[in-house]
Amino acid sequence: MTTPADRSVPLLPDNSVWLRGMRWWHVGFYTVLSVVVLVVLLLVDGDWTRAAMLVALGVLATAYPFLTRLQHLGSWRPTAYVVLLVCTVGLSAFLSSYGAILLFVAFPQIWMFSNTPRRGLVATAILCVVVAMGQLNLTGTDPENLRSVGLQVLVSFLGSSMIGLWIYKIIDQSEDRGQLIASLEATRAELAEAHKQQGAMAERERMSREIHDTLAQGFTSIVMLTEAAQARLRRAPTGGGIPGELAAIGETARENLREARALIASAGPSQLQGGDLLGALRRLGEATGRDGRRAEVFLPDVLPPLTSPEQIAVLRCAQEALSNVRRHSHAEEVRLTVDTQGGNLVLMVSDNGRGFPQEDSNGGYGLTSMRTRLAEISGTLAVDSAPGHGTRVTMTVPLAPHATGEIPKP
Template structure:
């Protein structure tokens, strides 16, 4: 619930100034002796006190308790009635106090309450006007003239009340719309900051995956070449020289990857090759690194877009890297097949395996899983110690082809 409206947080400060000006004129009219004896101010102190209390009440408008709002408005009407009955010449100004009452009601009530206060203001105005009608001379001409004047004044005053009510509703609605728009803009800025932060985090993860998959793969192969060269340096120096030459090539490639990491990450990793050719290159690198040539069974009956081939290439690359680093396998098989709706990838080795409950937090496994889930696919790992490892990837193709056909339309 909102706090009460006071002079410090009043939404329309100029309304307070207008109230004070009008109430000041009313108070002065009660103090100045009337020029006509028939309009004396019988209770000047009471009239002025009523006006002062009515003005002070405008400095703090209730906003919380509905019962307190009703009591507050009833007290305002009571003060206006006192002014209209005992104010003498001030009673000529009292109808305009109802305009202040309607304005305040628009600030504290909803539309139904505003309509009720407006109707009550007009009813009390007619009652006070009826009382004045009883005090005029009994001459039919005078009565007819006063009746005509009172009718016109009542119509004009009723239209004034309706105009004030509609004007305040419009102003308050516009103000509420601006506040809601400001809140919506603030939320939008917060969402934009969250999206920017999330995009930055995703971009960092993507860069980390690219570095891990490209540079990490090259450095792993380089390390294996150097280890093999060290083992053969004494017994077979010529063969060790071959591994050193290959290590130098890998070192040059790694250095190039570091120097051009940004452009390399943005460029296509397949280098204008087909997926089959890129997989053949990865298999050749494994054969050079650990002396094991993977058995590749590739059957692609459906066309695969680049948004799928690149992640598949990275998943295979990471799998081969893990096999070279940890598996100690002597046999590796790769099966890549497609149907009209799905792509299936199975990579299996006969290495030493690992415990899924203890070794699933590596960045390589997480990278493969993230790439698969990003394509709406399923990622499974089957492995136990001393029983090798099997990676199964299933990626849907139908939804993506439908998306492309819809976009082309």
Template sequence: MDRAPHPVAPSHWRWIWDLYFAVCLVVVLVLVVEEQAVSLPARLAAAVLLSLMALWYTAYGRAAVRGADGSRESWIFVGVAALLFLAAVAFVPTSTFALPVICPMVFLALPLTRAALVVILLNVLPPAITAIHAGTLARVHDLLPIAVLGVIFALLVGAYIDRIAGQNDERAQIIAELQARRAEVARLSHEAGVAEERARLAAEIHDTLAQGFTSIITLIQAAESEADTDRDAAYRHLGMAVRTARENLAEARAMVTALTPTSLRTETLADAIGRQVDRLAEETGIGAEYEVDGVTGELPTAVEVVLLRTVQETLANVRKHAHASDVAVRLSFTDTSVTLTVTDDGIGFDSTTGSHGFGLRGMRARAEQIGATLEISSVPGEGTTVRLEASR
């Protein structure tokens, strides 16, 4: 059974076959020209026919031999080449030595079964042509064994060529599948990266701009309620709102550029966290304590951002939900890690349920991004503790 059409060897290997074709044909031409048992005109005619076969392969055959598909172009190439070869054999029987050149071309151009039939004919016909030319069957007995051996050898070579071509086809199919899967993986990776970046931007906006706007609204509402009764307190709250608005604007500009918190550009992590704690105490009146243990040193920017955002989100939750009177923030440094602990004495919540807001989910996602450990423990009526530990 014939194989499906398959590609021949890659173009950068075709020069090997072309070299083999040229060397073999030159050798056959030399043998034909040197054949003294045949007249000079017959030798010249055979040489011309073999040369035409070479030109036919160069001009038409190299393009026709594309994949053993038995196309019309392949049959035309094989038919003309076979006629030129048989005609050369009719003039000079030594032209039969061109069979090692023609048979591989046939297997390259036609499906295996059809190529085998053509090759058998090409090996069997030369003895018959020689007998007809000599007018006697005397040499047929000598040529038939050679023809049979030639057929066997040609079929073995053809089967090998077909097998190699089939393997090339399988490899090409595997490569195509791998390339398709690579493209699919790249597409999925891109989509995952886009989704992750969107989630990160959402967390950035939630932890900075959204919380800042919430603080501004709270301060303005407080100022409105105090406008007629305590103007100094109202002005103080309005001043805080203006300051928060300016910080929000700076954060927005930072997100547009490098997404690094502006506070970490102008001050250390410990100072930035301290400022968040002081603001909470100033704006809400909650008793806030802040403590730093160990030698601070330098931390990776990603770790600093996660620590600062965790403090901002935790204090924002204290401000909006905890109804706490006291908050304690502790930042502890060791040689290998840094630990942030935020504890309040508020109303707490049930930390075993999964119905938490975007802020807590964002904190967990941030911790996972840097390989940190985040623990949130809370008991209704007894307060909440948030603990984040990250490697330095």
């Protein structure tokens, strides 16, 4: 816990609990001071005594606004005011018994403007002693007066000290709590900004995967089909077979356009707009066989219930696997199979292409994207390949307990 003495000047913020409550203390101080002035004018005998008390009260009232600025609680001003306050109250107690009325504001102000609790205790003790000496000076020092004044001083000191220390602790805790709340609010704002940035990064990563799995693959297919058409044209200048290649290019371009519109609208894959995952997988297999390789697709009549994220992940992974076959495998045959095994949906894409070393199965953006997509739905990806022995990619998606019925074999 920090204390005002530990802080540098300026000490207190504008919304400090000390400052918010000070306006009422100002009103109370000047009210009591006005009452004392009225009492002095009406009840105090002796012109010299009356004049001395009024001058002392006037000096205190004049110095009060300039020395009691809590924003500078660690400077010399509040300490100077406490010294002036003790002197004024003590002088008034020496001159008249009515001077003790000032104790109503003196005790609270000592604790307000003392930098530390220790200084508050010392100032309170000095004030009690000075007032007691003034009362004894007026009433005499006989044993009865000594006992009476001594008891009053002791009670006043204990009461003021207990209340002052308690209030000081409450105010100090309020300041610490305010600092803690401000710190928590700042931390909450930082966390909100971090979550916002994390969400933006996740969205960018998702869009990157979508573009890679749709538009990039489509453009690759267009390039490959165009190159095949050009090669056919060179071999047969009359253009035999070219219309088929052009039709495939046109269909792929239209599919890319649909995917682009779906991405702009933040919808799911265009192939799934009707909720037909089986149809989308079948069309993928057919598109893979357009460039002359043999494509076999083994699908069940129905699929177990899948959520939208699961359907999208399965379709995108199948797209990526078949795209890899077209671009890299040089395979003559490719097979796409969907089955259920042990409560899981299993989608397998295999080819008889050139394959690649097994240690390379962890690299590449495409395979990494597939693993990421499947991990988001608690699925897994397994790649089995070897040079000259083709490649088999197996995607496993756990099914809900009510959707684990075995799919009939094709």
